[in-house]
Amino acid sequence: MLGYEFTRWWTYRRIRDTKMVHYVWTVPLSLTTLSFLIYYILPVRPSITGVGGLLDRLSLAFTILPGFFISALAAVATFTRAEMDETMPDPAPTVLVHHQGRLVPIELTRRSFLSYLFSYLSIMSMFLFFMCGSVEFLDRNFDSVLGSVANETLRTGVNIIVKNIFIFFVLYLCSSVFVTMLHGIYFLCERIHMPNS
Numbered sequence: 001m002l003g004y005e006f007t008r009w010w011t012y013r014r015i016r017d018t019k020m021v022h023y024v025w026t027v028p029l030s031l032t033t034l035s036f037l038i039y040y041i042l043p044v045r046p047s048i049t050g051v052g053g054l055l056d057r058l059s060l061a062f063t064i065l066p067g068f069f070i071s072a073l074a075a076v077a078t079f080t081r082a083e084m085d086e087t088m089p090d091p092a093p094t095v096l097v098h099h100q101g102r103l104v105p106i107e108l109t110r111r112s113f114l115s116y117l118f119s120y121l122s123i124m125s126m127f128l129f130f131m132c133g134s135v136e137f138l139d140r141n142f143d144s145v146l147g148s149v150a151n152e153t154l155r156t157g158v159n160i161i162v163k164n165i166f167i168f169f170v171l172y173l174c175s176s177v178f179v180t181m182l183h184g185i186y187f188l189c190e191r192i193h194m195p196n197s
Contacts, residue, residue, distance in 0.1 A: 004098050012120035012180070015108070017093035023183050028175035035171050048167060049139055055132045058174065062129035065177075066122055072184070073118035076111060083192065084111040110192055117184045124177050131170065 013024050039045060047053040076084075092107035095116070108116075142162065146155050 001098075009116075009119040009123040011095050012116040015093045015095055015113070015116065016105070017091075020093070023179055024176070027179045028172055031175040031179070032168060032172040035175070036168055049135050055135050055170070058170075059129055059132035062125050062132060065125040066129070069118050069122040069125060072188070073115060073122060076114040076118060076188075079111070081192070083195070085109050088113060110187070114184065114187055114192075117180060117187070121177060121180055121184065124173065124180075128170070128173055128177065131173075 013020075049055055087107045087109055093113060094105045094107050095112075096103040097106050098104075143159075146159055
């Protein structure tokens with residue numbers, strides 16, 4: 001049961017709706033690929049790691065964001081507007097919830113949808129803060145482990161592949177947070193004020 005409770009923030013990515021694949025995969029992966037390509041075609045590439053590097057600057061941004069997202073989550077949970085508790089328009093997005101020992105699909109209200117969205121953003125921004133902040137430590141340890149590989153060509157190849165995979169992964173998570181944040185802002189500034197019909 002603890003595993004279920006501790007991973008409910010991830011439910012945003014499990015919402016069953018035809019449009020969710022765009023918010024979760026299509027747009028973030030497109031942004032990630034585009035960013036990755038732009039970085040590699042730049043004549044002068046910015047530093048990824050180190051003081052003033054891209055990950056260092058991202059880490060600064062992610063020190064602030066969790067507080068904003070948690071505040072937004074609290075506001076959504078207590079927002080007194082009847083429309084917030086109406087089921088979303090048909091076909092309503094659904095999620096599986098644990099009820100009496102089994103997983104049961106429920107249709108989402110605007111309040112529950114936004115609660116899952118801001119829960120996801122809160123935890124992801126904290127996770128990215130720790131990830132970006134620990135890159136220097138991970139990088140030094142990875143280089144130390146790779147130093148034991150005798151073949152220099154193999155060592156260089158593995159180093160390039162692993163670091164590029166890591167950068168792509170971090171870019172994807174950042175893109176996911178950015179796209180989800182835009183989705184949440186649209187909901188808060190416009191969609192919750194419109195009727196379901």
